[in-house]
Amino acid sequence: xxxxxFAAEFRETYLCIMSKEIRVxxxxxxxxxxxxxxxxxxxxxxxxxxxxxxxxxxxxxxxDQTRFVEGAEQYILDCLSWCGLIPDExxxxxxxxxxxxxxxxxxxxxxxxxxLVEKGxxxxxxxxxxxxxxxxxxxxxxxxxxxxxxxxTRMRMKNSLTLGEExxxxxxxxxxxxxxxxxxxxxxxxxxxxxxxxxxxxxxxxVDDKVLLKADGMPTYHLAxxxxxxxxxxxxxxxxxxxxxxAPVHLLLWRYLGWEEHMPVWAxxxxxxxxxxxxxxxxxxxxxxFPIFAMNWKDEAKGEFTEGFRERGFLPEAFINLLALMGWxxxxxxxxFSLEELAGSFDLSRVHSAGAQFDFEKAKWYNHEWLKxxxxxxxxxxxxxxxxxxxxxxxxxxxxxxxxxxxxxRCTLMPDFxxxxxxxxxxxxxxxxxxxxxxxxxxxxxxxxxxxxxxxxTQFWDKETIEKExxxxxxxIGIKTGDLMLPLRIMLxxxxxxxxxxxxxxxxxxxxxxxxxxxxxxxxNS
RNA sequence: GGCCCGUUGGUCAAUCGGUUAAGACGCCUCCCUUUCACGGAGGAAUGAGGGGUUCGAUUCCCCUACGGGCUACCA
Numbered sequence: 001x002x003x004x005x006f007a008a009e010f011r012e013t014y015l016c017i018m019s020k021e022i023r024v025x026x027x028x029x030x031x032x033x034x035x036x037x038x039x040x041x042x043x044x045x046x047x048x049x050x051x052x053x054x055x056x057x058x059x060x061x062x063x064d065q066t067r068f069v070e071g072a073e074q075y076i077l078d079c080l081s082w083c084g085l086i087p088d089e090x091x092x093x094x095x096x097x098x099x100x101x102x103x104x105x106x107x108x109x110x111x112x113x114x115x116l117v118e119k120g121x122x123x124x125x126x127x128x129x130x131x132x133x134x135x136x137x138x139x140x141x142x143x144x145x146x147x148x149x150x151x152x153t154r155m156r157m158k159n160s161l162t163l164g165e166e167x168x169x170x171x172x173x174x175x176x177x178x179x180x181x182x183x184x185x186x187x188x189x190x191x192x193x194x195x196x197x198x199x200x201x202x203x204x205x206x207v208d209d210k211v212l213l214k215a216d217g218m219p220t221y222h223l224a225x226x227x228x229x230x231x232x233x234x235x236x237x238x239x240x241x242x243x244x245x246x247a248p249v250h251l252l253l254w255r256y257l258g259w260e261e262h263m264p265v266w267a268x269x270x271x272x273x274x275x276x277x278x279x280x281x282x283x284x285x286x287x288x289x290f291p292i293f294a295m296n297w298k299d300e301a302k303g304e305f306t307e308g309f310r311e312r313g314f315l316p317e318a319f320i321n322l323l324a325l326m327g328w329x330x331x332x333x334x335x336x337f338s339l340e341e342l343a344g345s346f347d348l349s350r351v352h353s354a355g356a357q358f359d360f361e362k363a364k365w366y367n368h369e370w371l372k373x374x375x376x377x378x379x380x381x382x383x384x385x386x387x388x389x390x391x392x393x394x395x396x397x398x399x400x401x402x403x404x405x406x407x408x409x410r411c412t413l414m415p416d417f418x419x420x421x422x423x424x425x426x427x428x429x430x431x432x433x434x435x436x437x438x439x440x441x442x443x444x445x446x447x448x449x450x451x452x453x454x455x456x457x458t459q460f461w462d463k464e465t466i467e468k469e470x471x472x473x474x475x476x477i478g479i480k481t482g483d484l485m486l487p488l489r490i491m492l493x494x495x496x497x498x499x500x501x502x503x504x505x506x507x508x509x510x511x512x513x514x515x516x517x518x519x520x521x522x523x524x525n526s
Numbered sequence: 527g528g529c530c531c532g533u534u535g536g537u538c539a540a541u542c543g544g545u546u547a548a549g550a551c552g553c554c555u556c557c558c559u560u561u562c563a564c565g566g567a568g569g570a571a572u573g574a575g576g577g578g579u580u581c582g583a584u585u586c587c588c589c590u591a592c593g594g595g596c597u598a599c600c601a
Contacts, residue, residue: 029601064600129599145527146597179599197531206529206597214599221601245530245596270532277593325550329539333549352539355594359537362551372564410563420562482560489561497562 022054024236026087027225029061030072033297033306034079036280036358037240037272040323043342044269044351045238046085047324050343057232058090060101061225063218069299073101079294083316084339097232102224109219112227112257113180113212117160121256122212125149125159126171126178148208151186180213182222182249182256190248195236195267196351202248210249222246226253229264237264241355242279244268267348270327271355280358282306290360294319313413315382317374318367326356336369368412376404383417392422399424403507406499420498424507427516428494433523435496436487440524447477447484448521455514463506466513470502491520 024045028038049056058080060073077092089095099105116122127135132149135157139147147153154161159181160168171178188204212223219227229237247266254263274284285292285306295308309319317338324342325335328351337345371379380397383404387394394400400421407420454469470488474481489501492513498504505513 027601031601061601067600125599132599141527143527148597177599181599200530202530208597211599216599218599220599225601240595241531242595243601247530268531271595273594275537279595325538327538331540333540335538335550354532356539357537359551362538365551407563409565480560485560493561495561499561499563501561 020235021233022049022052022236023057023232023234024049024054024238025057025059025229025232025234027059027061027228027239028076029064029067030076031064031067031069032072032299033282033293033295033308034076035282035292035294036323036326039079039083039085039294039319040272040326041238041240041269042080042083042085043320043323044267044328044346047343047346048236048238048348049088051346054235055088056085057095057097057234058087058093058100059228059232060091060103061221062101062103063214063220063224065103065216065218069301071300075295075297082295082310083320085320102219102228105224105228106218108231109223109227110213110217113219113223116182116212116253116256117180119256120183121252122180122182123154123160124168124172124178125157125181125209125211126163126176127158128177131158149181150184150208151205154181154183154209177215179211179215181209181211182253184209184249184252190251192247192251192266194244194247195265195348196270196353197244197268200244200247204248204252207248210246212253222249222253226250226257226259230254230257230259230262233262234264236267238267238269241268241271267351270352272326273355273357275357275359277355277357279355284358288360290358290363313386313415314363314367315370315374315414318363318370321370322363322366326358327352336366336373364412371408371411374408376401376408379404379408382414383421386414386417387422387425390418390422392418392425394425399507406503410497410499423493423498424504427512427519430494431520431523432490432495433520436490436520436524439483440487443477443479444484444487445521445525447473447479448487448517450477452514452517452521455510455517458510461506461510463502466505467502488517491517 026038026042026045028034046056048054058077060076062068062073073091077090080086087093089097089100091098091100113122117124127149135149135153136147139153149157156162161183163171184207185204190202190204192200192202194200210222211220213219225237228234247268251263254260272280274280275288276284278284280292282292284290291307291309291312291314293306293308295310297306297308298304310316320339320342321337324337324346328346330337330345330347331350334345380401383400384394403421403424404417407417410420411417450473451470454473455466458465458469470484471481474484485501486496489498489504490496492501492504492508508516
C-alpha cells in the first residue's frame with residue numbers, strides 16, 4: 001500500500017535501467033547453514049533478474065577468517081542448485097567480473113581504502129582492542145550505554161587524525177597493526193532511497209567511524225560490498241532489513257569514492273520472524289521443532305547438526321513457493337506458483353515492508369498442494385529414496401508411479417509416503433488387529449475363509465471380480481459388506497488408511513492379498 | 527539508552543479516502559466418502575490507542591504505545 005506513492009519513482013528507475021543490463025547479487029558469507037531468510041533473498045534476486053533478463057551473481061563474502069567454515073561455500077551452492085536458483089556468475093560458474101570470492105580480491109580493497117585516506121574521508125587507527133574496550137568503558141554513561149568510535153571520541157584516540165604525520169609514518173613503517181576507518185561527518189542529513197521503504201533519513205551524528213580495512217588487511221563488509229557492487233556493476237542491491245542502519249555508511253562510501261551515480265537501487269527486505277516475533281534464527285528451529293536451513297547442515301568443527309527443509313520432506317517447488325509469498329504477494333488470489341510463474345509475476349513494488357512470521361503449518365500446506373499437483377512420474381525418484389531409506393525395495397517403477405498417483409493426496413511431507421505407499425511393496429509387519437477384534441465373530445471368520453477359497457480359484461484378478469466375489473459371499477453368509485470392509489482393509493494395509501480396498505487388492509496381486517488375509521486370520525484366531 | 531524500520535483476525539495478507547474490511551493457513555460444524563485423505567458448503571476470529579486533515583478515514587499527517595533491527599577489526 002505504501003508503494004503506490006512511489007510509482008512515479010519506480011517508473012523513473014525502471015526507465016533509466018532499461019538501457020543497461022540488470023545485475024543483482026546474493027552475497028553470503030560461508031559461515032554455516034543457509035537459512036530461510038537467505039534463500040528468500042536469493043529468490044528475490046533471482047526472480048528480479050529473470051524478470052528483467054538480467055544477471056544473477058553469487059559472490060562469496062569470506063572476509064572474516066575467524067568465522068570461515070570449510071564446506072559452507074559448497075553447501076550454499078548445493079542449496080541453490082536444489083532450489084533451482086542457479087547463478088549466472090559465481091566462483092564456480094565463472095564470469096567476467098571475477099574473482100567472486102572476496103578473499104581472492106583482497107588487494108583491490110586496500111587500494112580504495114588508501115584512496116579514501118588520501119582524500120581525507122578515512123584515517124589510520126592504531127588503537128589496540130584493549131584501548132577500544134577502555135574507551136567504551138570510559139565514555140559509557142546511562143544515557144549512552146554503548147559509545148562508539150566517531151566524531152565525539154576519535155580525537156581522543158590513537159589515529160592519524162591525532163598523532164601527527166611523523167608519528168603515523170613511524171608506526172606504519174614499524175608495522176604496528178592498524179585499521180582504516182571511515183571519517184563520518186559530524187552532522188549531516190543523509191537521505192537514502194529504498195525501493196521498498198521510500199526515503200529514509202539519517203543523521204550522521206548517529207553513525208560511527210566504521211572500520212573499512214581490518215588489521216589483517218581484509219576489508220570489512222562495508223568496504224567490500226561497495227567496492228564489489230561497483231566493480232561488478234550491480235544495479236539493484238537486495239539485502240535483509242538488518243542492514244538498513246548501516247546503509248548511510250555505504251551511501252557515503254559510494255559518494256566518497258566518486259561513484260554515486262552508479263550506486264545500485266537499494267531494497268531492504270523485511271525480516272522473516274520466528275513465532276515469537278524475533279528475527280528467525282537457529283534457536284527457533286530447536287525450540288519449535290521445524291527446520292530453518294534449506295538442507296541438512298553439519299558443522300564438523302562444532303559437532304553441530306541442523307535439519308534442513310529438504311530432508312524434512314519438502315519439495316523444492318513448495319519451498320520456493322512458500323518463501324516467495326513471505327513478504328511478497330501478487331495482489332491476486334493465486335497462491336501456488338512455479339518458479340517460472342514467480343519470475344513472471346514478481347514485482348518489487350509488491351514487496352512488504354513489515355516482517356513476516358514463519359508459520360510451519362502453512363509451509364506444510366504448500367508442500368501438500370505441490371504433492372497433489374505434481375505427477376507420480378516427477379515424484380518417483382524422491383519417493384524411491386524415502387522408501388529405500390526405510391528398507392522398502394521397489395523393482396517396478398511403473399507400479400510405484402501408479403501407487404504414488406493413488407496416495408499422494410494423502411501425504412503432506414515426503415516421509416508420509418512410507419506409510420501410504422509402503423504396504424504396496426512389503427507385507428505389513430504390524431497389523432492393527434485391535435480394531436478388528438471387538439466386532440470379530442465366527443460368522444466373519446467363516447466369511448473370510450470362504451473368500452479365501454474363492455480368491456484362490458479366481459482366474460481374473462481385476463478390481464471388479466475381486467469386489468463382486470466379496471459381495472456375493474457376504475450376501476450368501478448374510479453379513480453387510482459394510483461390516484467387512486474395514487477388517488479387509490486392515491488385513492491388507494495394516495491400518496485404517498489408504499485408497500479403495502479393492503484397488504489395493506488389485507495392485508498387490510492375488511498371492512499377496514490371500515497371504516495377508518491368512519496372516520491376519522491366524523493372528524485373530526490365536 | 528540512541529538511531530532506524532514496522533503495526534489489518536492466532537499466522538500470511540488484499541485494500542491506491544466511500545467495501546457488509548477479500549482470500550489463504552489453522553480451528554469448529556455439516557455434506558461427500560462402507561477407512562484415511564481429497565473435494566464441497568458453512569462458522570468463529572481483524573484495522574494498537576489518541577488526536578488531527580476531510581462531507582467521509584483501515585487508507586493521509588502527528589503523538590503515544592507496542593514489536594523488531596542496528597549500535598564489533600561479524601556479516
